[in-house]
Each structure stands twice: as C-alpha cells, then as structure tokens.
Amino acid sequence: MKHYFSDHELAYGQYFVCTTDPDQTNPTVYSTDHEVYFQEIENEGKLENFLDRFMTKEEFLETVKEYLEGKIKK
Numbered sequence: 214m215k216h217y218f219s220d221h222e223l224a225y226g227q228y229f230v231c232t233t234d235p236d237q238t239n240p241t242v243y244s245t246d247h248e249v250y251f252q253e254i255e256n257e258g259k260l261e262n263f264l265d266r267f268m269t270k271e272e273f274l275e276t277v278k279e280y281l282e283g284k285i286k287k
Contacts, residue, residue: 227244227245227246227247227250228242228243228244228257228263229242229243229244229245230242230243230260231243236259239259239260239261240259240260241256241257241258241259241260242256242257242258242259242260242263243255243256243257244257
C-alpha cells in the first residue's frame with residue numbers, strides 16, 4: 214500500500230490517503246494514532262467530506278469575532 218502523510222501531526226493522529234485509491238478525484242481518507250501507528254486504522258470517509266469538517270480562515274475569524282463580541286457584551 215502506498216500512502217502519504219500530513220506534514221504535521223494532528224491532535225487525533227495522522228491522516229493519509231492511499232495513492233492507489235480507485236477514486237483519484239475523491240480518495241478515501243484514513244487515520245491512525247501515533248501511539249498505535251497503523252495497528253488501528255479508521256476510515257474517515259471521502260476526501261471531499263473530510264475537508265468539509267474544517268473551516269476556512271474567513272469562517273474561523275468570523276466565529277472568533279462573534280465569540281469575542283459576545284464576551285465583551287457580558
């Protein structure tokens with residue numbers, strides 16, 4: 214199995230895709246924890262859906278601004 218890793222470790226482990234995935238336009242994302250490296254592998258779903266879990270920079274900034282505005286008003 215060929216794979217590549219993210220360039221930094223995330224809180225829940227490492228994410229990777231198989232470079233030989235039949236769906237090259239939307240491969241399946243897998244994860245493994247650094248403590249049990251590849252002894253336990255989780256299917257995280259398709260890449261497109263996986264990326265939808267994350268915010269853009271603009272979405273993050275808007276969320277933080279709304280949170281801080283709520284704190285200031287109290």
